[in-house]
Amino acid sequence: MIKWGLKPLIAAIAVVTLGIGSGVWIHSHSQGVITLDVDGKKTTVVNRGSATVGDLLRSNGIAYHSPDSLKPAASTRLTSNLHIALTHAKRVQLVNEAQEQWVQTMASTVGQLLVQQQIALTDTEYLNVEKSAPIVSNLKIVITHQRKSVDVATRSIPFNTVRKADDNAYKNEERVVSAGQTGEEQITTTTVYRNGKQIDQTVANEMVRQPTDKIIAFGTQDRPVTVASRSESFLSAHTISVVATGYVAGGRTATGAPAEYGSVAVDPRVIPLGTKLYIKGYGNGIADDVGGAIQGDRIDLCFNSEKQAEEFGRQSITVYIVSN
Numbered sequence: 554m555i556k557w558g559l560k561p562l563i564a565a566i567a568v569v570t571l572g573i574g575s576g577v578w579i580h581s582h583s584q585g586v587i588t589l590d591v592d593g594k595k596t597t598v599v600n601r602g603s604a605t606v607g608d609l610l611r612s613n614g615i616a617y618h619s620p621d622s623l624k625p626a627a628s629t630r631l632t633s634n635l636h637i638a639l640t641h642a643k644r645v646q647l648v649n650e651a652q653e654q655w656v657q658t659m660a661s662t663v664g665q666l667l668v669q670q671q672i673a674l675t676d677t678e679y680l681n682v683e684k685s686a687p688i689v690s691n692l693k694i695v696i697t698h699q700r701k702s703v704d705v706a707t708r709s710i711p712f713n714t715v716r717k718a719d720d721n722a723y724k725n726e727e728r729v730v731s732a733g734q735t736g737e738e739q740i741t742t743t744t745v746y747r748n749g750k751q752i753d754q755t756v757a758n759e760m761v762r763q764p765t766d767k768i769i770a771f772g773t774q775d776r777p778v779t780v781a782s783r784s785e786s787f788l789s790a791h792t793i794s795v796v797a798t799g800y801v802a803g804g805r806t807a808t809g810a811p812a813e814y815g816s817v818a819v820d821p822r823v824i825p826l827g828t829k830l831y832i833k834g835y836g837n838g839i840a841d842d843v844g845g846a847i848q849g850d851r852i853d854l855c856f857n858s859e860k861q862a863e864e865f866g867r868q869s870i871t872v873y874i875v876s877n
Contacts, residue, residue: 585633591615592641600631615639620659645692650748660688672696702744710736712764722772733767736760791874793824795850797832799862802855806842818842818853829875835865837875 585600587609603609607627610617617623622640629635642657647670660666664684667674674680674696681695712733722728739761745753775791802813808826810816817830817838824830830838835854847853852872856862 585631585635587631588634588636589613589615590636590638592639600633603631605630606635606637609637610639617641618657620657622659643688643690643692645688645690645694648693648695650696650698658688662687663692663694666694677701697747698749699745699747702746704742704744706740706742707761708738708740710738710764712736712767714767714769716769716771718773719770720773722770723774723776724772725776726772728770730768730770731766734762734765736764737762791876793850793872793874795823795852795870795872796867797835797852797854797865797870797872798867799854799856799865801859801862802857808841810841812842812855814855814857815839816842816855818844818847818855820848820851823850824852824872824874831873831875832870834870 587598587600589596589598589610598609598613600609601612603612605627606623606625606629609631610623610627617627617639620642622638622642624638625635640659642659644655644657645666647654647656647666649672656666656670658666658669660669662684663680663682663686666688667684677699679697679699681697682692686692712735714733717730719728737760739759741757741759743755743757744751800818802811802816804812806812806816806818815836815838817832817840819826819828819840819842821840821843824840826840826843828840830840832838832854838854840852842853842855844853854862854865856865
């Protein structure tokens with residue numbers, strides 16, 4: 554049987570007591586309560602022997618990868634009542650023209666993600682979401698590139714040729730009164746492309762210079778011709794194609810003159826009374842008579858005898874209007 558003295562007994566009790574206290578501290582370290590904040594969701598766990606933050610997360614089946622945010626770092630030694638915050642990066646789809654990629658990001662807004670990706674939008678590029686939109690998992694961000702192409706061309710506009718009658722000029726005579734000038738039109742074609750594909754096109758026409766007509770004057774007068782009769786020669790500026798018949802002299806004409814050889818019955822609407830005439834094969838005449846049957850391009854020539862009138866019969870002839 555071991556006998557203890559008072560001092561040795563007190564020392565032994567002190568050792569046991571210290572050992573018990575030390576054992577409680579060690580137990581507290583290995584079994585301490587840890588607060589986990591994962592993506593904003595807080596829970597408490599009991600540490601059952603993990604030495605570091607990373608060990609604790611793995612033992613609780615919590616995965617993390619770069620660029621996830623973990624505070625404190627995975628290598629941090631565990632202490633009782635430690636607060637661990639883990640925020641997982643979000644996976645988003647970024648479409649930039651023909652390029653599509655999935656990125657992991659800790660950005661909180663679309664604008665921050667663009668800065669991280671070193672993407673600066675120009676005035677011709679826009680997003681399918683606002684820059685201030687929050688980043689959520691599987692968000693699809695599309696950058697649309699739009700450009701405008703402007704093409705300016707000119708087109709020549711031909712002038713028209715206008716013919717105008719000139720009563721002071723002879724037939725078959727023409728002269729250029731005004732030279733024509735071509736016009737000019739400006740054509741502006743604006744084409745809009747989106748991500749390399751044409752989506753719109755507008756064409757605007759603007760008249761730069763109006764064309765001016767080319768004006769040609771043509772004569773309407775018959776050119777005078779020299780006609781030789783039995784007694785004289787004269788100029789004729791006008792001819793008429795008519796159907797002619799004959800009648801016998803006698804009595805008075807519509808103008809009161811004797812109806813004799815040289816008197817010609819006419820339609821005054823075609824050949825005015827008093828007009829001097831020359832008819833080949835007949836000779837000189839004057840329009841001084843009318844007749845009920847003489848209408849339009851018809852004339853009736855006066856002969857000295859019925860035989861002459863019958864021999865002349867009915868003919869299509871040219872009548873010369875005597876100018877002098």
